[in-house]
Each structure stands twice: as structure tokens, then as C-alpha cells.
Amino acid sequence: MKRIILAAALAALAFHAAAQQWPSKPIRIVVPYPPGGSSDIIARAISQPLSEALKQTVIVENRAGANGNTGTDAVAKSNDGHTLLLCDTGALAITPSVYKQLPFDPSKDLRGVTMLAYSPHLLVVHPSVPANNLQELVALSHKDKLNFAVTAIGSAPHLAGVAVEKATQAEWTYIPYKGGSQAIGDTVAGQTQVLMNGMLATLPMVQSGKLKVLGVSKATRVPLLAKVPTIAEQGVKGFESGTWQGVLVPANTPPAVVNRLATELTRIIRLPEVRERLVSQGAEVYTMTPAEFTAFFERERKNWASVVAAGGVKID
Template identity: 75%
Template sequence: MLSTFRKTWLAALFAALSLGAAAQSGTIKIVVPYPPGGSSDIIARSISQPLSDLLKQTVIVENRAGANGNLGADMVAKSKADGLTLLLCDTGALAISPSIYKLPFDPSKDLRGVTMLAYSPHMLVVHPSVPANNLQELVALSKKTQLNFAVTAMGSAPHLAGVSVQRGSGADWAFIPYKGGVQAVTDTIAGQTQVTMNGMLATLPHVQSGKLKVLGISKATRMPLVANMPTLAEQGLKGFESGTWQGVLVPAGTPKAVVDKLNAALIQVIRSPEVRSRLTAQGAEVVTMSPDEQDKFFKQERARWLTVVNEAKIKLD
């Protein structure tokens, strides 16, 4: 007869071996619910190969854009809960969507947090020809001439940040919707729109190349990487802070052991010197969380943006 201790030990060993075998079978798909080139896409492609090397299984990135990330999120929410289909997106968008869209899924019930990966503040940028060098000048200009604000997607975190800046500063501009940050930034670079807000990770290279002019960063304090760039808070929007939070989520029914395994692997990869330094150089801060911490953060973000949506009376189909 086996002792109770030995039975327990063997059961734990069998469970661990079973989990390991399951984790090694099949390709991991990281679904990015936005077009290529945005902040989520940049991070997904930065971690895919290191994650593949660590887990010793194939990891691919699939862009499934549409409906401000909701198309791809819905696909993941309804996928098999086996830890092989991951959603990497701006969790701010998922926190905002329930307040303004009629969704075919419930982000709070159908998706489970794994870990946050990175945060990058939004940058308020304009075409270089716009005769404004700070927020105050932009506000004054907006009252004299037509300004078009390129929205990365209606109901996205950058959109709500733009609404908050408009309401807080008294600016007057028209919101022009796009299907993603890349298109919004591209049209602002081309001068077809004059103003936009977007995550720093995907926008800073265009500022550094002179294709866009930055007027402010949506962080409470200045960033050492770009210490010469003023925050919006110090330009009159007291306490204003917004940004792009990239995180990984899985279907809600994914077993806790699988979620914990993915959490540990993703944190190891994103914190590795090579990946961290690459993202930091582009303006993103590595921020990790436990699954429970991410779910709590998600809940707080939903409450926060619900207030903004209600005050601005934003509602989309």
C-alpha cells in the first residue's frame, strides 16, 4: 500500500507531467486584434520568438483586425480554453468597449487575464506644418481654423484620451475615425489630418524622424527617454494621464495551472534584458502583473472609462 504522502506526491507529479505534455503539444497563436505596425503588434512580434524558444513550441502572431479590436477579442473569447490561443491587445480598448458597443461577448466574463506586459503613454502629435508648439497654442488655433483629429478607432483608449483633452482644454476639433493607429498616424504624417493621439511605442519613431511634432505626453511626470517633451498635465490638464496598456488574455475557462504557466513564461520573456531594452528605447515601460492583479486592473479601467463615456455621451453600435 502506498503512503498518503507518496500518493499525493505521485498525483502532483502526474499532474505536472500532464500539464507539461499538454503545453508542448500544438502551436501557440498570439492574436493581435489590430492591423500590423501598432503597439500591440510590435510587442507581440518582440516576444513571439523568445517565447517559442522558452516553451520549445511554435508561436505565431495573427492579426485579426476589426471593430476596435472586438473582432479578434471575440474570436479568442470563443476559442478552446487550452492555453494555445492568446489575445494580446490594448486592455484599455476592452475596458471601454462594453460601455459603447453592443458586444457579442462579455470581456469581464469571457476573458481571463494572464499578465500585463507593457505601458506606453499617449503622445499628442500634429503635422509639422501646424503652427502650434504646445497645447495652449493648439487650443487657440482650433478656435480659429478647422482641425481634424485622426482617431485610431472610435471607442479606443486614444479616442477617449482625445475626448478628455478636448473637454479639459476647451479645444475644438473634428474626430475622424480610422481602423487602427497605423492608418491614423500615416494620414497625419501626410497632412490629411492635423492632430492625433497614439501610443508612444508606435509614434515616437515618427517624432524622432521629424515627420510628426509632439505637443505633449499623457503621463503624470516627464519620461527620462524624452525629458525635453512636456506632459499634458504640466500644460494645464492637472492630473491627466492616459496610455496604452498591452496585456495578454485567454478564454475564461482556461485552467489555472495553464494560466499560471503562461504568466511565468511571458513575464520571463518580457523582462529579459534584450526585450526590455528594445521596448524601453521606444518609449514603453515593462509592467507585469499576476492574473488576479490584471483582472482587478481591468475592472478599475472599466469603471474609469465608463465615467468618461457617460460624460461625453459617446455611444456606438
């Protein structure tokens, strides 16, 4: 019995020591999308406070490509113990259903640290589009060609667009991009007419009049757009979707490091100055423990698998 107690005590000390000794060099936060999207905005909001907390330089690295898979694969295969992934975790849960082959398995090669924020999707159009609600947009899609900007094939906004299209019998053509900022840019320029994207990155374009919002993909209306009806209110009963930003690390990361990161990130995202910055752009601070994050990810993976199957979305 004494040996068991001693072994447990030594294990606890080793666990504590691992967390205290880490980090021993600069931290990289990999965002697997171009600059300007929701994940990038949040990564840059937390990088300086995280640097101060860990007493190490924190670098945000945009590593876009293959609909977010390039940067995600790099993190999954990293073994330096100092590389984090900040991405749309809902989109990551969709990936296994969309791609026939992946160089990584998100359920096995990565582990969740914490969720950071949620923002509903906004259904927006270029101001020249003669539609002021979802019903008018659907009717217009039967008469004119509408290009729907996709932040990435198989992303949550893409599948949200597919779900709305199927539910309303709308007709539009999906135009893929490498990330939300590029999809927003082309819709603002009028090269695409319709876009579904996270509120955090899209709201500034709505507030400046460069995009026109037709609906919000939340169960209830959002205070910043109180006059804008939800998509559910406009006939798509029960419809709700959104962008979830969270942090993941390679699966071999020590539990002590995961727990320390979760503690610091949860504290930082709740700081008044960070929270207010995100809330003012339509994002909700939403945190989870590592265990809650894992359960959420598996639920999302199963839920979106049925949407992917119904929409026939597959990438070789």
C-alpha cells in the same frame, strides 16, 4: 482525512501534468489590430523567445476589425487551448461602456495572464500645424478645422482626446481608423492634423521629424522627450493616460496553463534585449500576476465608464 489528503495530492499532480503537457501544437498570438501598432510591435518582440521557451511554433496573427472586437471575439470563443490575445487591455476595459451590444463579455469570457508593457500617449500634430504647445493648439482649433485621428472609436487614445477636448474647450473632428498604424500614417501624410497615440508606435515618427509632439500624457516627463511638457503641466491638472499591452486567454483555460504562460511571458518581457528594445521606443516593461491583472482590468472598466458617459461616446 487520508482521503482528503490523497485527493488534494492527486489534484496537485493533475495540475502539474496539465502545465507540463501543454502546449501540444503551435501557439497563435492574435493581435486584433493592423500591423505596426504597439500591440503588434510587442507581439513580434516576444514571439520567438516564447517559441523557444515552449518548444512550439508561435504565430502572430493580425485580425483587425470592429475596433479590435473581431479578433477579441475570435479568441474569446476559441476552444483549442492554444490561442492568446495580445491587445491594449485598457481599450478592452473600455469596450463594454462604448458598445451597446458585444458578442463577448471581456470580464466573463476572457481571463488575464499578465501585463507586458505600458507607454504613455503622445499628443502629436502634423509639422505644418502652427502650434507648439497645447494652449496654442486649443486656440487654433477655434479658428481652423482640425481633424483628430482616432486609432479606434472608443479606444484609450480616443477617450484621452475627448478628455483633453472637454478640459480645454478645444474643438476638433474625430476621424476613426482601424488601428494605430493607419492613424499615424494619415497624420504623417497630413490628411489628419492631430493624433493621440501610444508612445511605442509614435515616437519613431517624432524622432524622424514626420510628426511634432506637443505633450505627453504621463504624470512626469519621460527621459526620451525630456523637453516636452506633460499635458498636466499645460493646464489639464491630474491628466494621465496611456496604452497598456497585456495577454489574455479564453476563460476556460486551465489555471496551470495560465500560470505557466504568466511565468514565461514575465521572464521574456524582462529579458535585456527585449526590455531595451521597448524602452528605446518609450515603453515601460510592466508585469502583473493573473490576479493583479484581473483587479487592474476591473478598475479600468469602472474608471473609463465615467469618461465614456461624460463624452457621450456610444456605438450601436
